Amino acid sequence: MALIETADISKVYELGETSVHALDGVSVAIEKGEFVAVMGPSGSGKSTFMNVLGCLDQPTNGRYLLDGIDVGGLNRDELATIRNAKIGFIFQMFNLLPRTSALENVELPMLYNNILSGERKRRALTALKTLGLEGREHHNPNQLSGGQQQRVAIARALVNDAPLILADEPTGNLDTKTSIEIMDLLVRLNRESHMTIVLVTHEPDIAAHSGRIIRFLDGRVVRDERKKPAEEKSAITG
């Protein structure tokens, strides 16, 4: 069973008289363990697609199954619970809480699923250590470099053992060297921990790290190509 399965989803915004079709009949299936890059010009619908995948937005029409759960028709709190359990977000702007230590930022998702404080701390420390941030646990975001901040954000995305990572231009605010580091990190997570990663990017170099590229234009999928399918782990499901 696919981790993500969208069936003919569309998203329509009513802007006065005209209606804008941000998504127009998108059907995509993403298996567990895939590393997918979503590309397309601004306004192509890729951000809306990511919002729907991230359960931050509901499609106007169509069906979206995430890990077998039909997300359509769930209320705000049910969506929040799903985001908490199933999805780790990585943002271009890092979106760490200011004036809050790296450790507490990583603990954040666990505040909302009743993990006890001792366990919370233990898991957050492990995640930070995995990402090479040992010794930085008590630094606030403004004391960390961009690459370190993004790694804190990745630790936050991993800490609840969510099967899906959604990354929205994760290297957009980083220099080339750090971008490569972050991408290597994501590739490693995909290869070694079998994380499913969906990543939005403008840059072909970044997209090249992925095993599958989906291109959007005017709210539709115009190309969906797998690279070297033999090497990909899309066959591994579950």
Next chain:
Amino acid sequence: MINIPATLKISLRALRVNKMRSALTMLGIIIGVGAVIAMLAVGTGASAKISQQISSIGSNLIIILPGSTTSGGLRMGMGSQPTLTRDDADAILKECPAVQEVAPVLNGAAQIVYGNQNWSTGVYGTTPGMLNIREWPLSSGRPFTDQDVRSATKVCLVGQTVVENLFGSIDPEGKVIRIKKVPFTVIGVLERKGQSPQGQDQDDTIYIPVTTAQKKIFGTTFPGMVRTIMVKGKSMEDLDDAERQVKELLRQRHRLGPKQDNDFTVRNLTQIMQVAEQSTKVMTLLLGAIASVSLLVGGIGIMNIMLVSVTERTREIGIRMAVGAKTWDIRLQFIIEALTLSLIGGIIGIIAGVSGSKIISAVAEWPTIVSILSIFLAFGFSGFVGIFFGFYPAYKASLLNPIDALRYE
């Protein structure tokens, strides 16, 4: 399930980040709670003082005064016509069921002498029931008896002020003093009672048997005449009955026809005092209500700052929502923040209010009583203010769209 300790920690951190702002917001609550406590303390102190004065004149008290007279079209003042007698007093006690105790009084000012000291004081001729009516115990010696009244013995009870002025450090018991040159033996000393509600020194008093006063000291225009009759009702509820019964009995005894006015006046002293007490209570409420307005203003201050805080932290709210915060997680975070502000303000306000009332006591020499109830009330009210004024900003925060909130600059 909502993680309260973690939410509390988040709230405290947010308050610490903006120390100045938090302190100023709290100041509104501090002033409000402090004002409520201090004002209630002032009011409660005043009504306690009045209550104490009421009990010092005796409870359930009715005073009967002789009426006014009209002679040749000239109306004289109240008490100008001596109409009350000892027999009236005895009859009231015997025939009015709502009456517990009666004491006739014939009083006047008199010069008293002991050794080489002399003093002018109020001399009250009365019966043993008087001490019961005034709820006035002796500090030493014995009261005079009905036997003393019957045989008009020359014995007296002296008040503390008289003791101080006449005897100094000498024990007055058994000493002989002269009241209007008539020698009296001091058989007992009255306990200190303090000021009357009218500010008179109640301890500047000598009690003697009423018969002695009539025969030896003041004289009477007709046999058995007394100046006033003090009546103690069985209970506060019986007081109106007692008043009515006394009026009916006296009209009957004085042979007044249906068209004639009373030749006496009945004053329900306790009721008058109770009215005074009631009005002080109203004043207390009023002071408290005015002070509560400042607490309300403090609450609006909290709401204002919380709204600013929600706007400033839109992105933070978005991040929290993205990682799984539910509606009530967000709401509670801001409500707890508002509640923390108001409760810390409340605690400091209680300290300020209590010390404020102490200062008022010391500087204005006004009795203040800080009641435990007023502390709980003020604290509870400040908590309520926190929740009430914190709810709207928290509600607003919880309705944010996570996508917009994440993009908020």
